[in-house]
Amino acid sequence: MAGKIIIYTDGAARGNPGPGGYGVVLMSGKHRKELSEGFRRTTNNRMELLAVIKGLEELKFEGSEVMVYTDSKYVADAVEKGWIFGWERKGFKKKKNPDLWKRFLKVYRKHNIKFKWIKGHADIPENERCDRLAVEASKQTLLKDDTGYTKEDPGLFK
Numbered sequence: 001m002a003g004k005i006i007i008y009t010d011g012a013a014r015g016n017p018g019p020g021g022y023g024v025v026l027m028s029g030k031h032r033k034e035l036s037e038g039f040r041r042t043t044n045n046r047m048e049l050l051a052v053i054k055g056l057e058e059l060k061f062e063g064s065e066v067m068v069y070t071d072s073k074y075v076a077d078a079v080e081k082g083w084i085f086g087w088e089r090k091g092f093k094k095k096k097n098p099d100l101w102k103r104f105l106k107v108y109r110k111h112n113i114k115f116k117w118i119k120g121h122a123d124i125p126e127n128e129r130c131d132r133l134a135v136e137a138s139k140q141t142l143l144k145d146d147t148g149y150t151k152e153d154p155g156l157f158k
Contacts, residue, residue, distance in 0.1 A: 003065075004065045004066070004067065005026065005027070005028045005059065005064050005067070006026070006028070006066075006069070007024065007025070007027075007052070007056070007068045007069070008024070008025040008069045008070075008126040009022070009023070009025075009048070009052050009055055009068065009069070009072075010022065010023050010070070010127060010130035010131045010134045011045070011046070011047025011049070011050065011051050012134035012135045012138050013043055013044040013138065014135075016044050017041050017043050017149065019039065019041070019138045019139070019143055020038065020043065020046070021037060021047060021133070021137025021140075022035075022036060022048070022050050022054060023035070023036045023135075023137065024036070024054055025126045025133075035054055035055065036136065036137040037137055038138045038139070038140045038143045039143055040143040040144065040146070041145070042146040042149045045075075045097065046097055046100060046148070049075050049097060051130070051134070052068055056104075056111065059110075059111060062110045063111060064111045064112070065111075065112050066112065067114050067116060068114070068116070069116050069118050069127065070115060071117070071118055071120030071121075072117075076115045076116070076117040078101075079113075079115050080114075084101060087101065088102075088105060100148060
């Protein structure tokens, strides 16, 4: 079994909605991996949550001990205060991002995960790195469609 895994995450959107991206730094012992991806039209909260999901989906072994550091109160509080489980019981009725929350719960239940909220832009090196990854990803020229957001809010145009 692997040792404790540390995951830093961040999401960004230039406009809300607007082009966005996420950044992830995974660390365990001497191992380190960075992830990022950009989307054409999305929201900051979607990118914050997707960053966590993508980080957790990278884990090779079920039952991993994981500490997730995020500057998103939206994500940290939803899990640590147990709100997400009430949302799930109610079928995510009137909640934003149900596609991502359902995806999160699938991977969340495979591991022993704790969340720690950290202040953004507080000179925490790994959080700063995630922020740069997310912003850079949002500025790429060929951005993907965030299909969950598109389904949730298709906007005014075809």
